[in-house]
Amino acid sequence: MxxxxxxxxxxxxxxxxxxxxxxxxxxxxxxxxxxxxxxxxxxxxxxxxxxxxxxxxxxxxxxxxxxxxxxxxxxxxxxxxxxxxxxxxxxxxxxxxxxxxxxxxxxxxxxxxxxxxxxxxxxxxxxxxxxxxxxxxxLPDDYEPPEDPYIDFRFTGKMEIRSLTPEQLATRDQLEYWVDNMRRFHRFTWDEIAEATGYPSSKIERLSANFSEVIQKDRDRLTVLPYPGGRHPRIGFLEGMIDPMRGTKLSVFLPWDEFQYAILDLPEAIFCQNGLVFLGHTHVPTMWDYQLASIENRDWVISDDGTLRNSWTLPNGIEISALVTPLRDSVDMELTVKNDSDEDMEFINGQVCIMLKGAEEFDELTNENKTLTDSVAAARSEGGNRWILTQWDQLRRTWGNPRCPCLHFDPILDPCKAGETVTVKGRIWFHEGDNPPIGLKD
Known part of the structure; x- marks a missing residue:
């Protein structure tokens, strides 16, 4: 060539x-x-x-x-x-x-x-x-290469290459649960399940032949499940979300269609006066990337009452935690920062994303179907009679990225002195009907 x-x-x-x-x-x-x-x-x-x-x-x-x-x-x-x-x-x-x-x-x-x-x-x-x-x-005209001692040396890298990612290993540890999650609820293909498990698609299909339906639905609350990975949660702007961390992501299934869902990223990011301290994927560097430190994925912990919890401890001792409680018609959220570092925290801004790839009536690559105000962020269905809405107690900004597409009502948290804890609360809810939901009417 x-x-x-x-x-x-x-x-x-x-x-x-x-x-x-x-x-x-x-x-x-x-x-x-x-x-x-x-x-x-x-x-x-x-x-x-x-x-x-x-x-x-x-x-x-x-x-x-x-x-x-x-x-x-x-x-x-x-x-x-x-x-x-x-x-x-x-x-x-x-x-x-x-x-x-x-x-x-x-x-x-x-x-x-x-x-x-x-x-x-x-x-x-x-x-x-x-x-x-x-x-x-x-080099001299008569240059002859020396007998370099590394000619026969083999350097394989900073570490042995792992054949499986930590998320794939965690998936295999609870394989029956995750296959039920992916196959029955998210309707993954076997190739997508293979991506999440690290098994060839033919093998995981064979292994799953006798699996049972281990996830039980509760008619008294909305279905909210950990997003399994293996399928990118965005339609576009993938370069802005490399290696998504599944431990920040939950699928909130829509009340009018058991197979449609919005993906909650809680938190997508946390900022303070020192810069970006947490990011639920790879994109722009966090302060820990500059120190060659990394934050590993942690999967959601699901309680018997349906609540989902997760937390991450940063290298300086700060703990970030999320709590999600599914209710009959809505989902309550809490975002908490516990400051066990030696430095007071100020200007604590959260970034919480609701991605709409899995909600077919809402996945148009536009912001024309969104209402973004100081009191609510909402997405409207193609038919105009269904809404996904979200808000937090304290607003930083509302916005949407049409390339993903996604919806944001990003919260701001109170300053947090060393040794203290701050929390902000939010919710997601839904509306169905010919009239717009209260707060969005002209």
């Missing part, structure tokens, strides 16, 4: 995920590659803000060029200067940037404004910046 389009054969390479081994080295050597860059590992442990070696052509084979510094969100101009100022005659500082910004991989995100500062410093100090394919001009 390259030859047919008169594209020169590549001569440089970057090891994917910074993993390398003798087999890859051999393939590159036999196919005419001249230079290849690996990571800082194994000299430096992954995730540490610590410098790797300079590239020394007398020590390192050109197909195993080490990274001197791998950009992390915590980098600032001072640290960048300390890296590039290490350059020596005959030795190279090798920089590795992943994305500016890197939304999909926030743990290696580089802030665009900081990146501009870095590049400006290189320009002002008159550094010579080259690509791998330009290294050869800086």
């Amino acid at each position: 390259l030859q047919r389009n008169e594209v020169p054969n590549p001569v440089t390479f970057a090891y994917p995920g910074n993993k390398f081994g003798p087999e890859a080295f051999k393939v590159l050597s036999e196919n005419g590659y001249r230079f290849a860059r690996r990571g800082m590992q194994p000299e430096v442990a992954y995730g540490k803000r610590q410098m790797g070696p300079l590239y020394d052509p007398q020590v390192h084979h050109p197909l195993l060029i080490p990274t001197t510094a791998d950009a992390y969100p915590v980098w600032d101009l001072g640290y960048f200067k300390s890296v590039v100022d290490r350059a020596e005659p005959g030795k190279f500082v090798v920089l590795q940037f992943h994305g500016v910004p890197d939304i999909a991989h926030p743990w290696v995100h580089s802030d665009p404004d900081k990146f501009k500062q870095f590049m400006q410093y290189l320009k002002e100090e008159e550094f010579t910046v080259i690509g791998l394919n330009q290294i050869e001009s800086y």
Whole structure:
């Protein structure tokens, strides 16, 4: 293909995920590659803000060029200067940037404004910046690659690759429940169930052959179930919700159709004076991404009375919890922040999303079917006679994203001193009839 389009054969390479081994080295050597860059590992442990070696052509084979510094969100101009100022005659500082910004991989995100500062410093100090394919001009004419000790070394990455995600493992632990949830209520295909369980579709269908219906409906309250994952909860703007955390998401089934549901994301996000402290998926970096810390999924705990609870403890001791209580015609919600950190919290803003992909009468990609006021956020069905409504005690803002589509009545919480707890309450309810619900009439 390259030859047919008169594209020169590549001569440089970057090891994917910074993993390398003798087999890859051999393939590159036999196919005419001249230079290849690996990571800082194994000299430096992954995730540490610590410098790797300079590239020394007398020590390192050109197909195993080490990274001197791998950009992390915590980098600032001072640290960048300390890296590039290490350059020596005959030795190279090798920089590795992943994305500016890197939304999909926030743990290696580089802030665009900081990146501009870095590049400006290189320009002002008159550094010579080259690509791998330009290294050869800086080597002696009689250069011979050294016997690099890592030629026969295999580096497999920062950790062993897990064949199953934590959510898939949790699904397998309660397989009969989750298959009933997915198949009978959410009407997943076997391929979607395979995605959620990690089993091939033929195997999970066979395993489920003798499963029973373990989820019991209660006629005295609306059906609210944990959203199982395996199917993305949005129609569009998927790049804004990568790796959705299922532990923040619940399906609220509509009172007029047992197979239609809206997906509640509680909380989708929490902000305070320090920035974004919690996010129920991957998109923009949280403050923990900058510290190379992660928040793992926790599945909802369901009580005998139908209430659903979940909580997450953040690295600084703050606990975020959600409580959802299904009633006959509505759903009560509570969002709580318990501040066990050493710092008072201010400007605590919640983001609570109601996604409409599973509600066919409400899933048009528009905001024209929504009413967004200071007292309520509502979505109207295509026929105009059904409504999904939501509100919280304290309003931050109401809005909708037509690309998802979704509906928001985002709450604001009171300031929370260290050692204290604050809670805000909300609800979701429904209306059916030719007349608009109270509060939406002209």
